[in-house]
Amino acid sequence: MPVRVRAPYAGSDSLGLPANLQVIGIVFVSGKLVQVEANLFDLALLSVLILFFGILQSHRSQREYRMWLVAWIVVMASMLVYSPALRSTGWQMVTECMRVDLLVLGGLVFLLSFVEQQTSRNRLIRDIALLWVPCCVLLNLLSISVAYPWLCVAVILAGETVVMYLAEQLVPEGLPRQLIRLEGLLGTVALLVAVWSGNPSMALSVVLAEVFIACAILLSVSRNSDGAGKWTSVSGFVAWGVLYAIYQMTDIWPSVSIVLGHTWSLPKYMVGFGMILMVVEDDTERISSLSEEYRLLYESNPHPMFIFDPATARFLSANDAAAAAYGYKLEEFLTMTLFDIRPTEDHQKLALELAQLHGGRQIWRHRRKNGEVFEVEITGHDVSFGGTKARFSMCIDITERERLNRELIYSAQHDVLTGLANRLLLEERAQQALARAARDGSKMAILTIDVDRFKQVNDTYGHMVGDECLKGIAARLMTRVREADTLARTGGEEFTVLIGGLTSTRGAQAAAASLLGTLVKPLTLSDNEIAVSVSIGVAVYPDDGADLETIRKRSDKALYAAKRMGGGRALMTTDEQAGEEESAVNIESALRDALQTGGLELVYQPIFDATGRFARVEALVRGRGDYLRKVGPGAFIPVAEESGLIVSLGRWVLEEACRQMADWRERNLPVFDFAVNISARxxxxxxxxxxxxxTLERYGIPPALLHLELTETTLMGDFSAMARIMKRLSEAGVLFSIDDFGTGYSSLARLSELPISTLKIDRSFVMKLLESEAAVGIVRAIVNMSRHLRLEVVAEGVERPEHIKLLLALGCHKFQGFYLSRPLSPEALEAAAFAGDTAFDPSPFRGYVPVEDLDAIVSA
Structure with missing residues (x-):
């Protein structure tokens, strides 16, 4: 084969083969040897290889395949740039630089395709540029002129620094990184020699050899498989790089040029065919891997899976989870049929199911070896097993899921604290009860229940005790609710009872009275005994409305009316008295009119000492007119509180009491203390x-004669503001009493901060003294506490002489109650108290009180 005479570097071929090695290809055509330029042959063959490779990888997602295709296209572009048309005078230097630059770029794209695949695309582009730019600058400088050796040296050092940096970042540790470092070091030395000797051809050979041998190193460690394709490509890259090193020996051994002419393109084809083989091998390995994964997915799946014959129901295959789930050994399981894992009563149903199997999910009942029946969710599909039609099923035990589902449904429909139905479930059942009542012609009642003054329990004992209190109330109410009815917690301290199947409103009234009765006795919670009451509003279908919303509103309205009347009672919305006499609107109107027209009066209930003599009076407001007299202060006082009339009412009571006291003083009647009730407002x-x-100054009443009585619950409001006002009045001489003590949940710490002079024991404890040891203990504790705090004690609700005996024995020496005297008009009080009469004879009670104490009281 003829070989051209060695030419300068600028005349090298498109794949790095210098012009003196641009050989003539020998093709056998029609029995003759035909000489063709190697460039055209390479271009045609490489085009076919690239087209085939592009088609092969077009539907694959691997990034390295796309980079290989790009690299081959760039290599082919370097050949096209070095076409005869562009090698004319004036363009030869430009085309040579472009050819070299593209060839190096193609090699670098190959090189970076073998790094870790998680490297981002932007970083790959950056790294390729960092490597390519120094190579292009160096080779282009040398191809133009070798007159700038120090600039070339600087470029070489910068480029090799980049190589070492990227090797640390991208090349795996161990031998591959060491080889890249060694190759970089040798390449640097060779490039310096090429620059120093002014040999640009040597520089090009070193760069290309370094790139393609590095490709071989990275490819050898970048893939897990060791197929023929990988090692064919590795060998091709090695040969591709080595040929450039061999080329430098042509000056010493010219015969080498002949060998290079025959073998110059062989490495490229080895790399190309090796890459095609790698794509095919990857597909084969992936398919094999998928088959193995499916087998593992079936055999190692935690869910029971089995394949059965639909015609005979016999099991053809099963995984270990299926055998374990049903309690059999795998060998035993494979001798059974579907009928063996279904309950006997379901066999007929199973036969029908086998006759018309459908895809998708179904719920079946299965049975374990121990007889336990459980529900499973089956996902089934038709498959081919051993060449015959079969059925694949995957079973999921939904026992736990169903349990959790029931718990979620329960949580969504029940109150977390009390376990009662919540508003959502109540609404559902109310709609059903309403429809049933409409269909049957029966009645349905809604009872709305609210705990009276529950905020005071929370403020006094804390929310933990408050929650326990609510649970206790719910438990009490539940004892009086029929199984067919619904008790729900519909608010913080609000409950609702739904009662169906009633024949008359009397049934609703009876139910409300029964519910009220559950809270007669105090709740015992840990160390606390708490007395609570509830208010109930009752509405009945169809009497109070034809739809649920109307009935609910009427029930709420009745509840509010019950609370305005002091609580602790139940009201029907259809009750005429609730609509007229007990209507809050009517009461408020009557009260306003009474304040303006003098429709109120005061009566006075005496308080007696241990000698039976008159000690003090309590002023109580009454209505003069028939309406207010009928509803009583128990109804109009709460309305006054809610409407704000209590301020005007309280001012009138104080004014009238002081006026009456001044009148008695002017008539030289005995001087005595008097008490007036006040509210927090x-x-x-x-x-x-x-x-x-x-007011006291206007009537000439000494402040020390006035007792302002507050209920214990009054102190649950703005305590700091009330304490400040009470102290100012106390400093002026006004006295303060705590009424109904023991029912308002006040704390001793608060009592000790207030200028209190008297505690009045609530009548509920006095009434129970003869029948409850707990009540005796409470009264004894109040008396003892009062002694230590130097407070006066008055017992309310004295109804029997035995009460006086026991109270004297407990140390209480002032009494108020109907046994001693009912509230009296001013005229009656004058006649009884100022006549010097005693309410009772103290001599029979001497045995119940220390003699010296009684004598001291009498002498005083």
């Missing part, structure tokens, strides 16, 4: 202190 008025003192 009155006490926190900005001008209340001045108003009280001015």
């Amino acid at each position: 009155q006490l926190v008025q900005a001008d209340y202190t001045d108003s009280v003192l001015q």
Whole structure:
């Protein structure tokens, strides 16, 4: 084969083969040897290889395949750039630089395709540029002129620095990184020699050899498989790089040029065919891997899976999970049929199911070896097993899922604290009960229940005790609710009872009375005994409305009316008295009119000492007219509180009591203390202190004669403001009493901060003294506490002489109650108290009180 004479570097071929090695290909055509330029042959063959490779990898997602295709296209572009048309005078230097640059770029794309695949695309582009730019600058400088050796040296050092940096970042540790470092070091030395000797051809050979041998190193360690394709490509890259090193020996051994002419393109084809083989091998390995994965997925799946013959129901295959789930050994399981894992009563149903199997999910009942029946969710598909039609099934035990589902449904429909139905479930059942009542012609009742003054329990004992209190109330109410009815917690301290199947409203009334009766006795919670009451509003279908919303509103309205009347009672919305006499609107209107027209009056209930003599009076407001007299203060006082009339009412009571006291003083009747009840709303008025003192001064009443009585629950409001006002009045001489003590949940710490002079024991404890040891203990504790705090004690609700005996024995020496005296008009009080009569003879009670104490009281 003829070989051209060695030419300068600028005349090298498109794949790095210098012009003196641009050989003539020998093709056998029609029995003759035909000489063709190697460039055209390479271009045609490489085009076919690239086209085939592009088609092969077009539907694959691997990034390295796409990079291989790009690299081959760039290599082919380097050949096209070095076409005869572009090698004319004036363009030869440009085309040579472009050819070299593209060839190096193709090699670098190959090189970076073998790094870790998780490297981002942007970083790959950056790394390729970092490697390519120094190579292009160096080779282009040398191809133009070798007059700038120090600039070339700087470029070489910069480029090799980049190589070492990227090797640390991208090349695996161990031998591959060491080889890249060694190759970089040798390449640097060779490039320096090429620059120093002014040999640009040597520089090109070194760069290309370094790139393609590095490709071989990275490819050898970048893939897990060791197929023929990988090692064919590795060998091709090695040969591709080595040929450039061999080329430098042509000056010493010219015969080498002949060998290079025959073998110059062989490495490229080895790399190309090796890459095609790698794509095919990857597909084969992936398919094999998928088959293995499916087998493992079946055999190692935690869910029971089996394949059975639909015609005979016999099991053809099963995984270990299926045998374990049903309690059999795998060998035993494979001798059974579907009928063996279904309950006997389901066999007929199973036969029908086998006759018309459908895809998708179904719920079946299965049976374990121990007889336990459980529900499973089956996912089934038709498959081919051993060449015959079969059925694949995957079973999921839904026992736990169903349990959790039931728990979720229960949680969604029940109150977390009490376990009662919540508003959602109540609504559902109410709609059903309403429809049933409409269909049957029966009645349905809604009872709305609210705990009276529950906020005071939370404020006094804390929310933990408050929650226990709510649970206790729910338990009490539940004892009086029929199984067919519904008790629900529909708010913080609100409950609702749904009662169906009633024949008359009497049934609803009876149910409400029964519910009220459950809370007669106090709740015992840990160390606390708490007395609670509830208010109930009752509405009945169809009497109070034809739809659920109307009935609910009427029930709420009745509840509010019951609470305005003081609580602890049940009201029907259809009750005429609730609609007229007990209507809050009517009461408020009557009260306003009474304040303006003098329709109120005061009566006075005496308080007696241990000698039976008159000690003090309590002023109580009454209505003069028939309406207010009928509803009583128990109804109009709560309305006054809610409407704000209590301020005007309280001012009138104080004014009238002081006027009456001044009248008695003017007539030289005996001087005595008097008590007036006040509310929290009155006490926190900005001008209340001045108003009280001015009223006393106007009538000439010494402040020490006035006792202002507050209920214990009054102190649950703005305590700091009330304490400040009470102290100002106390400093002026006004006395304070705590009424109904023991029922308001007040704390001793708060009592000790207030200027209290008297505690009045609530009548509920006095009434139970003769029948409850607990009540005796409470009264004894109050008396003992009062002694230590130097407070006076008055017992309310004295109804029997035995009460006086026991109270004296417990140390209480002041009494108030119907046994001693009912509230009296001013005229009656004058006749009884000022005549010097005693309410009772103290001599029979001497045995119940220390003689010296009684004598001291009498002598005083």
